[in-house]
Amino acid sequence: MGFREKILTRSLYVFHVSSGSCNNCDIELLDCLTPRYDLERFGIVLVGSVKHADALLCTGSTNRMCVPRIKLLYEQMPKPGFVIAWGACGSSRGLFKDSYNTGAPLDEIIPVDLYIPGCPPKPEAVIGGIKKLVEKINTTR
Amino acid sequence: MTIDEILQKLQERFGSNILKVYKKNDKRAYVDIYPKDIVEFTKYIFKDLGLRFNIASAVDDFDALEILYHFADDASGYVISLRALIKEREDPHIDTITTVTKSAWWIEREIHELFGIHFDGNKDLRPLLLPDDWPQGVYPLRKNFVVPKRDSRKS
Amino acid sequence: MSHKAHIPIGPYHPLQEEPEFYKLVVDGEKVVDVDVRIGWNHRGIEKISESKSFDQSIFIVERICGICSSSHPITCVQALEDLGGIKVPERALYIRSIVQELERLHSHMLWLGLAGHFIGYNTVFMWGWKYREPICDIMETVTGNRQNYAMLKVGGVRRDIEKEHVSYILTRLDEFTRHLDMLRGVVLDDPVLHARLKGVGILTKDEAIDYAALGPTARASGVDIDVRRDHPYAAYDRVKWNVITETAGDVFAKTVVRILEMYESVGIIRQCLDRLPNGEIDSNPKDILPGEGIGQAEAPRGECFHYIKSDGTNSPVRHKVRAPTYMNFPTFRHTVVGQTVSDATIILAAIDPCYCCTERMLIVDRKDKELFGVQELIRMSQDKTKSIKESMGF
Helix, strand or coil, X not given: CCHHHHHHCCCCEEEEEEXXXXXHHHHHHHHHHXXXXXXXXXXXXXXXXXXXXXXXXXXXXXXXXXXXXXXXXXXXXXXXXXXXXXXXXXXXXXXXXXCCCECCCHHHCCCCCEEEXXXXXXXXXXXXXXXXXXXXXXXXX | CCHHHHHHHHHHHHHHHEEEEEEEECCEEEEEECHHHHHHHHHHHHHHCCCEEXXXXXXXXXXXXXXXXXXXXXXXXXXXXXXXXXXXXXCCEEECCCCCXXXXXXXXXXXXXXXXXXXXXXXCCCCCXXXXXXXXXXXXXXXXXXXXXCCCCCC | CCCEEEEEECCCCCCCCCCCCEEEEEECCEEEEECCEECCCCCCXXXXXXXXXXXXXXXXXXXXXXXXXCHHHHHHHHHHHHHHCCCCCHHHHHHHHHHHHHHHHHHHHHXXXXXXXXXXXXXXXXXXHHCCHHHHHHHHHHHCCXXXXXXXXXXXXXXXXXXXXXXXXXXXXXXXXXXXXXXXXXXXXXXXXXXXHCCCCCCCHHHHXXXXXXXXXXXXXXXXXXXXXXXXXXCHHHCCCCCCCCCCCCHHHHHHHHHHHHXXXXXXXXXXXHHCCCCCCECCCCCCCCEXXXXXXXXXXXXXXXXXXXXXXXXXXXXXXXXXXXXXXXXXXXXXXXXXXXXXXXXXXXXXXXXXXXCCEECCCCCCCECCCHHHHHHXXXXXXXXXXXXXXX
16 A cells, blocks of 8 residues: 555545445444544544545445445545445445345445444444554555 | 224215225224225315324235225224225226325325326326336336346346 | 525435435525425335245344334334234333333434534534433343344344343433433523524424324324324333423424423333333244234334235235334425525424435425535524524623
8 A cells, every 4th residue: 555545544534425224324423423432533534525535434235326426426536545335234235135226235336445344333343444444554565 | 983983984974885894903994995985085084083194005916906095093092994906907096195185195106106006186196216217117016026136246 | 586596405414425315496595395306215125025034024124224223123023913913921012112212212312412413502412422322332231232123023022131231221221311401401491492493394283184294293293192102012001101292393392392202211111120020021923824914113203104914924925114204204395395494404303304214305396506515504504503692692
């Protein structure tokens, strides 16, 4: 990983997109920002526009209507950038893989760097996952 | 008003227009009616007797399509369901009840796009849930629609 | 002819990116019309349920909505029990009530936090969510998970409440009640909030009945309905509690109803723990016979309704799911017309929309010119509170 990626891990600006989720993962994400878990002390901040983001955080089981939008958001995210697949639905569409309204799994639409499984993943799992991503970036040449 | 009282009132009011009454217990009853009478029944149950409209649920019975209209009496604690059987599967029609109550606004749109049932008199039957590029004439909740299996080796 | 402009309202969670939820037609500052198109969250759950067994259906409906995570399973198992006339042991009924009420507490507190964020009281947001954590801890201790509890099964519950959990639950509830007292004072006695929320987004009683509105949205307009009392299930007819109603029908009334309901929930949980009978937690039914069943339960947002039809095989023939927000959402069209744009987000938040239960909304209009995005609308709402504060001398 280049110098730019390593710098990003100091303070990750994250943009959140949901492609059809039950909102559990989204609530747990907001929970990570509240006083008990407080991700902001690690420098992780949620941003309002994908153009300011270092990482794209995707929840939800890739609803058909959302697939083109996810592609567009990934293209708009300034590179280098990371993609985090959050939850069982983000990793593989979870229970909804047999639905008529679900598209391909997320990693067949955009390249994914980190999977955080769980339904929903606990905030501790999220913190652990981000730590793994940071380690992966820092140790990869 | 108990469930027996309302069933009796419906019998007195609509008599031969009721095909069948099945009282399951003190909390559940199913009344079979002709599709053409649904507006009259809804007017009586919703407006005159003051029951609450729960929802309408459509079922694909292979030889017919049926719509169940569920009404709840909160004062006495029971649910009455009107069953309207529509025999014409190719071009199913039934009158809209949105003239009686606004609460049927969304469910008629949903049943129209998922089952293909047309609600006569409802000018707003645009798709509610399915994507814009969903093929016309394909109704996902009908029994002849099988969800295609995706081969995950191909993208 | 005045210029009509179209403003999109963004997602429920300010941090989610989903454009084109709502587009309001505005005339100057006033909202003139609103239209509906949803589908961003439609996952075809009813069709999936037809290909799964009854036991598996319960896990699917649990993931309809993360916040009403026990309401849909309770409704689903009650529909199956109604279908087959299956009896549930007493202990299981009490445990069901306890789980339901704990969920109501966490949901209303979550709502309070989000509503606080929309009107610019970010401290209420942070503290509300912080003080919601004891409830999540109780859930984790009793059920094993903070959110998707997997507690329900046909004929009973999956896990028991152990003796040593009871004192733990009561201690954390005491902690929760203290914080609730503090937040209640902050929210209900604040003159700025009175000025901001009273008279905003009024839903009259007649309209609430015509739209068949449910839950706190209806109760704040004077419609006295509550599934727990009207169609009793679980252990609600075995404990004493009150249905909270208000008459004003505005956003403030909806806030009051939710806050006071939290106190009632704490009371119900205490009574249930006190009276928890010994015995089995599962009646172990073996077959689901052919027939039809209807289940109802009072989710934090209103009545959940499931209809299940079975033909004697192991999968449902038809599984109809109706979440409360499905009936409450159309009232938004009625309550927002005539109001100002800066109030639109809080009027929407007041019905506590659970998008995942309903699917997201898109309001399409003739022209597609975007004026403001979601962040702008929330900021406008927060700015309005600030200006009211300044005008009152705070």
